[in-house]
Amino acid sequence: MKRLDTRDADFETAFTALLDSREEQGQEVNKPVADILSAVRREGDAALCALTERFDNLAVTPQTLAFTPDEVAQARAQVSQDLLDALDVAARRIEDFHRKQLPADIRYTDDVGMTLGMRWIPLDAAGLYVPGGKAAYPSSVLMNAIPAKVAGVQRLAMCVPTPSGVINPLVLAAADRAGITEIYRVGGAQAVGAMAYGTQTIRPVDRIVGPGNAYVAEAKRQVFGHVGIDSIAGPSDVVVIADSGSDPRVIALDLLAQAEHDELAQSTLITPDAAFADTVIEAVEKELGVLSRAAIAGASWARNGAVLITRDMREAVELANRLAPEHLELMVDDPEALFAHVRHAGAAFLGRFCPEAVGDYVGGPNHVLPTSRTARFASGLSVHDFMKRTTFLSGGPDALRRIGPSAVALAHAEGLEAHALSVSARLDALAAKTANA
Ligand SMILES: NC(=O)c1ccc[n+]([C@@H]2O[C@H](COP(=O)([O-])OP(=O)(O)OC[C@H]3O[C@@H](n4cnc5c(N)ncnc54)[C@H](O)[C@@H]3O)[C@@H](O)[C@H]2O)c1
Ligand SMILES: N[C@H](CO)Cc1c[nH]c[nH+]1
Ligand SMILES: [Zn+2]
Known part of the structure; x- marks a missing residue:
């Protein structure tokens, strides 16, 4: 973890290194991902099965790549009613929010008598990547699938890794709730390659969306152009701007909530209060002593964690804009005043009782968000990602x-x-x- 103070002479150098660090970490996977993609493109199912055995420790054949309707029904039957109800709360709220995103067509006749317009048309086929290496993400099933359904996409193909053949039944229950019927037990770059180029079993799609680890994010980047992608939604990151009006333990938990996703995740606290910063650092260490995913969270905090001490809140927001985080929490009394100055963030969480984890599950806006500073030019997953526009001229x-x-x-x-x-x-x-x- 790096503790930097904007008043220090070498702050700018250290902060620039922090900005560059995750991009550099991402580059480590370029070559292995390129090799995986070309194997899948060349050999189709044979490569997909071999890579699934190698990376997910699962022996599959082309016949067992897809989950059967019976397997999905059995998984759903294992899920408690309480969890199905929670899934339903999430699904309804996500659907309500995304329905509001449906764009309107344009059509008008101009002064020379031409009729001009633009029609929104859903994609024919979308590929949904649902991560599953280090944790199960039923919430990401809903976040991927619901906007696609709202947009009117006809075919949805979902890929999810099942390490050693194990899948959390809630993932399949969520797919069932969202109306996905084509689900494959493949993950990583090989899943992205299969959806992009097609194999004997998996037909290619038009756009691949969804979050994933560094391999998945890089694979999406490399297949872009052959198919569309949503954004680079790789290892998670969060910037928390907070003052001493918040409980340091709560802020520490917000930082650890992203850190526990992945060793490559990044959690950053920005505060003008140095004493508060130190109390949060202590609280992080204390929580790491008891968290179930302390190994991952601790590695992320040690490698990518940062605490930035600023002169004031305006400087805090300026640094947050430069970090362009996936998630930005404004844990202060008047978050709207700070939010007015925010230009780069995938999603913002305003107020002490609106933690990012609520947005992960049940807020309504999408949790598939641009990472690694790509919020400078990209946005979170939306209904628009599942549609395209055709303009027309008639005269x-x-x-x-x-x-x-x-x-x-x-x-x-x-x-x-x-x-x-x-x-x-x-x-x-x-x-x-x-x-x-
Ligand atoms: N940005 C977002 O919107 C968002 C949302 C949810 C989750 N996430 C991120 O998704 C990620 C989930 O990661 P995960 O690992 O749990 O699941 P994952 O499904 O993304 O990755 C697992 C796959 O990675 C591949 N892989 C692992 N090690 C490899 C290696 N050495 N070489 C080649 N391939 C390898 C394997 O094929 C495996 O199936 C986390 O980084 C999390 O932060 C991001
Ligand atoms: N925080 C992740 C987005 O970066 C999404 C997620 C799903 N489940 C828990 N969290
Ligand atoms: Zn999360």
């Missing part, structure tokens, strides 16, 4: 007479004769018709 002779000559002039200026003729031939025909009338 008759009058409109062509009015704007056609400008098109002809510009086509000549670009040296594109066929373009110019395509328009002028029509204009000539119209002129001849008028002359003959």
Whole structure:
């Protein structure tokens, strides 16, 4: 863990190193991921099965890659009613929020008489990656699938790793709740490769979405262009801006809630109060003594944890903007005042009683969010990720007479004769018709 004070002479150097550190960690997986993707592209199911045996310790055949409807029903039957109810609370709230994102088409007739517009069309097929290496993520099943359903995607294919063949039944219950019927027991870069290029068993999709570890995130980056992707939603990160009005233990737990996802996760506290910072650091160490996932959380905190002490809250927000976190918690009395200055964050959590973990499960907005500073240019998963736009133009002779000559002039200026003729031939025909009338 790094403890930095903006008043220190070497702060800027240390902070720049912090900004670069996770990108550098991500680069370690470029080559292994490229090898996995090319094996899946070349050999299809054979590579998929061999890689699943190697990385997930699971012997599969093309016939057993998919979960059967019976397996899904049996898994659902193992889940308690309380958990199914909790799943339902989450699903309803996620659906309500995402329904509000449905975009409206555009259609209007302009002053030259052309009708112009833009139509939103759902994707034909989406691939949903649900992580499953170090933890089970039924919540990510809902976060992936519900916006896709709301958008109207016809085919959803879900991939989830099952280390040593074990799957948390709630994952399959969540898939069932979301109406997913095509579920494969594959994970990592090989799952992304299968959904991108297709194999004998898994048909390719048009866009791959969902969170995952560094291998999954890098695989999505590498297949982008062949298929669409949502964003780089890799190992989680959080920035917590807090003052001493919060219980240090609660802030420590918020930091550890991200750290426990992955050794590569990153948790950062920013506060103007140095004494408070030190109490939170102590509380983190204390909680690490009792947390069940202390090995992962402790490794993440040691490797990527950071505590930044600022001159004031405005400086705290400026540093948060530079970190462009996946999650930003504003644990202060007047969070809206700080939020007004936030420019880069995947999702913001405003107020002492709105922890990020609520957003992970039941808040409503999506928890699949851009990581590793990509919130500078990317956003969380939404209904829009499952749709694309087709613009349209419709015009008759009058409109062509009015704007056609400008098109002809510009086509000549670009040296594109066929373009110019395509328009002028029509204009000539119209002129001849008028002359003959
Ligand atoms: N950003 C988000 O929106 C978001 C949401 C939820 C979870 N997450 C992140 O998802 C990740 C989940 O990670 P996970 O590991 O639990 O599950 P995962 O499913 O993402 O990864 C497991 C797979 O990684 C592959 N893998 C592991 N080690 C490998 C190696 N050495 N070489 C090649 N492949 C290897 C295996 O194929 C395995 O099936 C965490 O980093 C968590 O922070 C992010
Ligand atoms: N915090 C993760 C997003 O980065 C999502 C998640 C799912 N379950 C628990 N947490
Ligand atoms: Zn989480």
